[in-house]
Every structure is written in structure tokens, then in C-alpha cells.
Amino acid sequence: MMSGTTTSHASEPGGGLFYVMGPSGSGKDSLLRALRERLGHSDRIVIAHRYITREADANEASVALSADEFHRREALGCMALHWHSHGLHYGIGIEIETWLAQGLRVIINGSREYLHQAVKRYPALCAVHVRVRPEVLGARLRQRGRESEAAIAARLARATQPFAVPAHCRLIELDNSGDLNVAVENLATIVAG
Template sequence: MSTRIETDGRGLFYVMGPSGSGKDSLLRALRERLGPDDRVVVAHRYITREADANEASVALTPDEFQRRQALGCLALNWHSHGLHYGIGVEIEQWLAAGLTVIVNGSREYLPQAVARYPKLCAIHVRVKPEVLAARLRQRGRESEEAIARRLVRAGQAFDVPDGCLLVEIDNSGALRASADALARVVGVGGD
């Protein structure tokens, strides 16, 4: 028998955590578990940098991102580390159809996301500092100075609005264990 965390009928799961915590790997592992009858969708994210093979993202130029934002094509959007990120309005159709929707969000933007989707369930992916440092260096995207800033930011508290359900998943160890935990939270697989 699997354990599912009670989410009070929430259909939107907002996955967040520091860069390098393994959010994209967890979401990929979850997508790989989905069967044809699972009513779960992992939303892609629009971003103003090239996407890597591990993430469900669509690269946009900054001008195209701004254009889509102005046209109302983004349900959620934020700016972080010099980049723009967004989640398309298509998630609203998916939610209206009764699907479970999972998005890759931002800790800093959580209050705005909860303001728009008050019943969302926030999932915070955390990882031990030494593991995070190793992952950031392995990615090779940033300087040591930038990595140091990310490590400081990763340890800082973030605002969780009143009434927002927050679930913590430690992704410091084996991906499979963390993916099992995520699957239980969103109700994929199990009895």
C-alpha cells in the first residue's frame, strides 16, 4: 500500500527548490512513471535560455517572452538570476478538465502563485549543501562566485503564505527514493 499525502483535492502541485536540487530530474522521473491512464501532466516551462535535455522547457528570446507575457499567454511568470521563467495558461484548461498539473516553480514567487491558485500544494525539494555544491559545479553553467551566491540563497528561508500546504522532499540521496516520494505526494502509482 502506498502513502499519499492528503492534499485536500488540490490539483496543482508547485515544485520548487534551489537550482541544482534536482527538480528537473525528479520531474523527468515522474513523467517516466506515467501510464496512459494517469491523469497527471507535468507542464513545460518557458525560459529565456537554452533548455537542457533534462528539463521540460521551451527556450524563448527575451523579446518573445515579453510578447507572450503581454498577450496573456502566461499563467505564472517570474524573473530570477537574470532569466525570465513562465508557465503557460494551458495549465488552466488542464486543471478545468480535472487533471493533476505539476509545475516547476520558484520559491521567491510562491506568494504570487498562491494568490492566483490558492489551493496549490507547494513541494519544496531540498538537498544537503555539500551535495548542492557538487551538483552546481558538475553542471558547469556558473562561476565559483555564482555558485557561492546560490549556496547562500539555498539556505535562506522563504515566504510560505498562510494556508499553503508545503511538503518537503529531500533529494540528497538516490533519485529513485526522492521520485518515489514525489509520486506518493501527487498520487501517481500505488494502490
């Protein structure tokens, strides 16, 4: 479960939190990697790394932790947000609050299931839902080779189901079915806002 604090975390003018979410295989990690590679020295955008209890993929901004270390850091208050999904623990470090206070635009790789908890802690966040056409998503999941056909079918079914969006949460849909460069440009425009 994510942190349940309900306090608002203000930021300096020009900053903001962008909560990128979407089904597995929608290309969130590729989008964030491509955007990170485009950032210049003076760009006031930070893509937060995610703590996760599995080995990190080279394409993602993640730091692998053992389950024991993850829970230790959680207990010490090192996680601003944390959740459990598909047998793994995910977390976003408390350092994002320092970045927000400095007026930076902070992007995190979140989960649709835990959007409500994120909005409780950061009511002004902007949610960005990355979606892809089902046939593209299926092809990407098969190409990764991580799951059985049954697991892929379950992910595809889940990807097309609606999800709850908290009242007053700003939600932007971002299509990533085609050229990655187009989607990255659209994400950059959203964050520059």
C-alpha cells in the same frame, strides 16, 4: 513579476496544482523528468513545460523563447504565471487552467521567490520544496560547470536561507540528497495524495 490575478481557479474533483520549487542544483528537473518517464497512458498527471528565455537543457521540460516572443505572449495573456530571475524570464502557460478544469493533477516547476504570487492566483496549490544537503548541492553545482566558485558559494548561501510561505499554503518538504528513485517515488506519492 507573476500574474497578479486573485481569482480562484477551481478544478474537477481529483485534480490539483503542485508547485515544485527548490534551489538550483536540487534536482527538480531530474525529478520531474523521471516522474514523466514513469507516467502511464491513463495517469491523470501532467507536468507542465516552462517557457524560458534561454536554451532549454535536455533534462528539463522547457521551451526556449526569445525575450521578445516571451513578452509578446505575456502581453497576449498566454502566461498563467511568469517571473524574472537571474537575468532570465520564466513562464507557465495558461493551458494549465484547461488541464486543472479537466480534473488533472498538474505539476509545475516554480520558484521559491514567487510562491506568494502563485498562491494568490491558485490558493489551493500544494507547494513541494525540494531540498538537498549543502555538500550534495555544492557537488552538483560544480559538476554542472555553469558557474564560478563565487557564484556557487552565493547559491549555497541562498539555498540555506528560510523563505516565506503564505498563510494556509500547504507545504511539503522533499529530500533529494540521495537516490533519485526514492525521491521520485516520494514525489509520486505526494501527487497521488
